[in-house]
Amino acid sequence: AQSVTQLDSQVPVFEEAPVELRCNYSSSVSVYLFWYVQYPNQGLQLLLKYLSGSTLVKGINGFEAEFNKSQTSFHLRKPSVHISDTAEYFCAVGRNSGNTPLVFGKGTRLSVIA
Amino acid sequence: DAMVIQNPRYQVTQFGKPVTLSCSQTLNHNVMYWYQQKSSQAPKLLFHYYDKDFNNEADTPDNFQSRRPNTSFCFLDIRSPGLGDAAMYLCATSTGGRPNEQFFGPGTRLTVL
Numbered sequence: 361a362q363s364v365t366q367l368d369s370q371v372p373v374f375e376e377a378p379v380e381l382r383c384n385y386s387s388s389v390s391v392y393l394f395w396y397v398q399y400p401n402q403g404l405q406l407l408l409k410y411l412s413g414s415t416l417v418k419g420i421n422g423f424e425a426e427f428n429k430s431q432t433s434f435h436l437r438k439p440s441v442h443i444s445d446t447a448e449y450f451c452a453v454g455r456n457s458g459n460t461p462l463v464f465g466k467g468t469r470l471s472v473i474a
Numbered sequence: 475d476a477m478v479i480q481n482p483r484y485q486v487t488q489f490g491k492p493v494t495l496s497c498s499q500t501l502n503h504n505v506m507y508w509y510q511q512k513s514s515q516a517p518k519l520l521f522h523y524y525d526k527d528f529n530n531e532a533d534t535p536d537n538f539q540s541r542r543p544n545t546s547f548c549f550l551d552i553r554s555p556g557l558g559d560a561a562m563y564l565c566a567t568s569t570g571g572r573p574n575e576q577f578f579g580p581g582t583r584l585t586v587l
Contacts, residue, residue, distance in 0.1 A: 392572075401581070401583065403478075403578035404517070404578040406575065452576075454575075460574070461507060464516045464517055467514075467516050
């Protein structure tokens with residue numbers, strides 16, 4: 361079975377500063393990895409995904425993430441955050457065989473301070 | 475635009491009064507999911523349908539049921555809502571193939587009085 365650990369439940373950061381949200385996973389099989397963002401009172405929106413190939417993945421809103429197989433990590437980064445990036449961020453893992461639902465981490469609350 | 479639609483966005487019900495939440499999709503996806511999300515928590519999977527095959531999570535209370543009359547629609551029925559069932563309910567879909575990327579609706583916020 362897969363599992364996801366998001367190491368920080370809350371991350372406060374000043375506007376225009378860089379940010380990294382950490383995600384580690386465990387799985388006995390090859391996986392796909394996803395980051396979703398959730399704004400207040402909304403559903404989850406896909407930020408980016410790693411399926412295969414290049415380990416550096418670029419997503420929407422200037423976010424990127426790097427897949428590190430040896431460290432089983434998929435950390436999300438943005439070089440300069442905006443107030444509008446304040447939201448909840450969820451890392452998720454899915455098996456690349458069979459059809460099982462994604463496993464979500466507990467989420468990281470990013471608060472951007474003006 | 476292809477999308478996942480949830481109605482209503484906000485639902486108020488009384489303690490013990492049955493309530494139904496609806497989800498529809500124009501993506502023609504095979505799989506539909508229902509999640510419960512409480513404040514500041516991760517979404518918790520309640521059940522999912524792969525086509526007509528129903529998959530219930532082991533810890534989903536019997537109070538929660540679901541129906542999928544066709545590919546496009548899926549309903550969540552809460553037979554006797556308790557105060558602890560107040561939450562955001564999220565519907566999601568996926569193709570059923572690989573990768574199993576999930577597409578989410580905007581959610582329904584359920585309040586139980």
